[in-house]
Amino acid sequence: MFPFSFLLRWLFPDPPLLLQDLRKQVAPLLKSFQGEIDALSKRSKEAEAAFLNVYKRLIDVPDPVPALDLGQQLQLKVQRLHDIETENQKLRETLEEYNKEFAEVKNQEVTIKALKEKIREYEQTLKNQAETIALEKEQKLQNDFAEKERKLQETQMSTTSKLEEAEHKVQSLQTALEKTRTELFDLKTKYDEEITAK
Structure with a gap:
């Protein structure tokens, strides 16, 4: 804590009664101020500890980019397979129609x-x-x-x-x-x- 008594003695060297009154009036304010500083310090330490805890957990997590790339490639392959299967189905239907038409029309x-x-x-x-x-x-x-x-x-x-x-x-x-x-x-x-x- 800052030595305010020294500051007060330096500012008011002569009147000791005034100094005593001023100390009584300022003491609760200083105590409240010190309490705020202590609370802020405590919150700062808790925030740093929480940040370190999250950081430690995140640092162990593997890089998701390769997995996402692989998932995207697999999704594209699945989509391509689905498109090919749909196209094959359409070709089969067209072929069946042609076979029916060729069966009906021989000449x-x-x-x-x-x-x-x-x-x-x-x-x-x-x-x-x-x-x-x-x-x-x-x-x-x-x-x-x-x-x-x-x-x-x-x-x-x-x-x-x-x-x-x-x-x-x-x-x-x-x-x-x-x-x-x-x-x-x-x-x-x-x-x-x-x-x-x-």
Whole structure:
């Protein structure tokens, strides 16, 4: 423990009573401070001991990297074997299908003829589907064009009607303006006559 009494004597050499009072007041604080330091030291030692204990246990554990690498290699091999087995199963199924087909079709010419017929049917089907789609598209385009043309005509009619209405309003306003001007001119003339008469 730090000799605080020496420090206090050095700071306060003259008043011994003040020093005694100060010692009484500081003593509990110093005791509490020393207790904290002791507790911290104890915790530090316990933490070091725990760390050493964990370290000793970990140092004896073998390096897991080779085992993990080996496990990964084995997993890849198992996956590859599984893939190969799946592929073999598919090949077996395909081979069985081919064997059935070869058993059903004994003559190669018959097979070629049947395949050609299928191709012709597919081509005809595709041609029919293409024509149907083209007709549907053409019909849709015609309908869309007719609808757009109808809307355009409606818009033109509406615009023409609005234009005629606006022209009519302009004409009415022009007439009203002329009438107002005439009335204003008549009023001014009367006013001038009255002023002249006065």
